[in-house]
Amino acid sequence: MREPVITFYDVSKSYPLYRHIRGIKNFVFNMPKHLKTMQNEQYEALRNITFEVYEGEKFGVIGNNGAGKSTTLGLIAGVLKPNRGRVIVRRRVSPLLALGAGFHPELSGRDNIMLNGVLMGLTRREIRQKEEEIIEFSELGEFINHPLRMYSTGMVARLGFSVVAHLDPEILLIDEVLGVGDIRFQKKCLDKMTTFKDSGVTMVLVTHSVASVMNLCDRVMWIDNHEIRMIGDPTEVVTYYSKAAGVPLDLSAVNKAKL
């Protein structure tokens, strides 16, 4: 039996609405009311979520906007705390950041590799060992020594993926950031992810792209209205999901298009 690396046990997460965030002035003048609303007005993002992700698994998360997918990722990454239940993560988590996050536009690509790497929890020594490999994979060539602001959108995405992919991820979190870069680089990312499969890297992929779920994932969780609607085989879950969304799903077309 494979070991679960991510365990959610009856997890609920709600956010206070933080109405007073508009400022001190507002808060001070309406102090009693605010203190009361802060406790009562909570926005529930996840309700009684229980699931496990096993070592080396490619786990997809789908659902409508605002269903709680990103909250799930935040809980795995350890930046959010659940209000109830338990989250247990047994490996180092590497989030693949949204475009340009964790990068600085004025720094060169090379410096940004270092910056991103230490933010992910690696040491400079470890990053230096991987640097050449990362640069080669990103195919940025001369651009690696230019400041990031000169890069095209696709180039930034390429660098981002290259860094995360080469820094020995144990659990890789991907939130809707694939599908940038030209089709050839997308293919390269896919190939790289396939090698993750063999090396036991666990991947959690949050996406709206039905195609990438079906092509990449072993198992899919469908979150609907802050609760788990379904967990299971990608084709099956996606079929129900599409039906619920009222979008006809053409399975043969999905299989042809790779991402």
Added chain:
Amino acid sequence: MNGRIAKNWNRVRTLGYHRDWENYRDLLIVLVQKELKVRYGNKALGYVWSIANPLASALVYFIAFQILMRVNIPGYPVILLSGIFPWQWFGNVVGASPNVFVGNSSIIKKVNFPRNIVLLCTALNHMIHFVVSVPVLMIFLIAFNHVPTLTWLWGLPLMMAIHFLMVYGIGLALASINLFFRDLERLTGIILNFTFFLTPILYPLEQIPPHIRKFIWLNPAAPLIVSWRELFLYGSLQPMYLLYSLLYAIAFFAIGQFIYRKLSWKFAELI
């Protein structure tokens, strides 16, 4: 359900988590390097810039008060400089701090790293600027017959430690609270402006009428700047002002840490 007894310790467990001291150290180094590189692409020019700013403001005040208003204070240029150089460090960190976490929202939202490191790096960064500006200050001091003494050897590190502790504490508190109350940034600017003029920076302590001077310790920045000036001009440190600044530093550090600890796990919810 007994959801209310939600104790923090058992809700999140990350077992394979491997940030060690080496990563913390490297994180700090890389972040400080980043700030320096971003601000000054070219190193030689960068040095000029970090000094030009305090020098320029000193020049402005010198023109306004000595030349135009004809204030009669002997050695006014060095009095100005010995106050403005440390104030730059203080004011820059405190002024920038409300934006430190808000400005890094994209990472804070996704990556679990010790967030206070960002502030640590801001405070360190401005400390570096201060340190490199000390030689310039020395040139002025020597020109005005205030030769550096041996007291500097222990006075400078001691004062820097106190100063660092204070700005880091204040900054950490402001950065954390500003996530909840975003208008704190404006308030900080106003209070900082008040503090600047109520602190003996543009004028020596002796210039303040005695019945007000009694209360100068109420201003946290005043004992600090007074001590710096004493050290720079006369190579001495008055135990009373040193003690006041040390107490303020420890108090602010404790408050900052406390607020940060209380609020840090909510950061990702807010941004």
